[in-house]
Amino acid sequence: MTSMKKWWIGGSDVWNEGQFEWISGQNITYTNWGPGQPDDASNDGTTNADCIQYFFRTVDQSFAWLDLRCDSNISSICESKAFI
Numbered sequence: 001m002t003s004m005k006k007w008w009i010g011g012s013d014v015w016n017e018g019q020f021e022w023i024s025g026q027n028i029t030y031t032n033w034g035p036g037q038p039d040d041a042s043n044d045g046t047t048n049a050d051c052i053q054y055f056f057r058t059v060d061q062s063f064a065w066l067d068l069r070c071d072s073n074i075s076s077i078c079e080s081k082a083f084i
């Protein structure tokens with residue numbers, strides 16, 4: 001990883017506002033929303049925040065989720081099978 005401290009993690013409520021799902025279609029069974037999230041708003045004040053970002057909270061040195069506009073230009077964390 002680089003010094004970036006925010007990533008897409010593949011969850012969205014673009015299909016049904018307020019009902020977040022993984023893009024694989026699996027239900028989200030664990031959440032780690034930051035304070036006040038999800039609020040369907042992005043940091044710039046725009047609405048329609050439908051994708052889940054995993055980010056580092058400098059205020060308490062922890063990681064949390066927030067919802068953000070899906071067209072925001074950040075990197076993704078991907079899951080794959082191990083090839084061992």
Ligand SMILES: [Ca+2]
Nearest residue numbers: 013040049050
């Ligand atoms: Ca939303």
Ligand SMILES: [Ca+2]
Nearest residue numbers: 039041049067
């Ligand atoms: Ca938000």
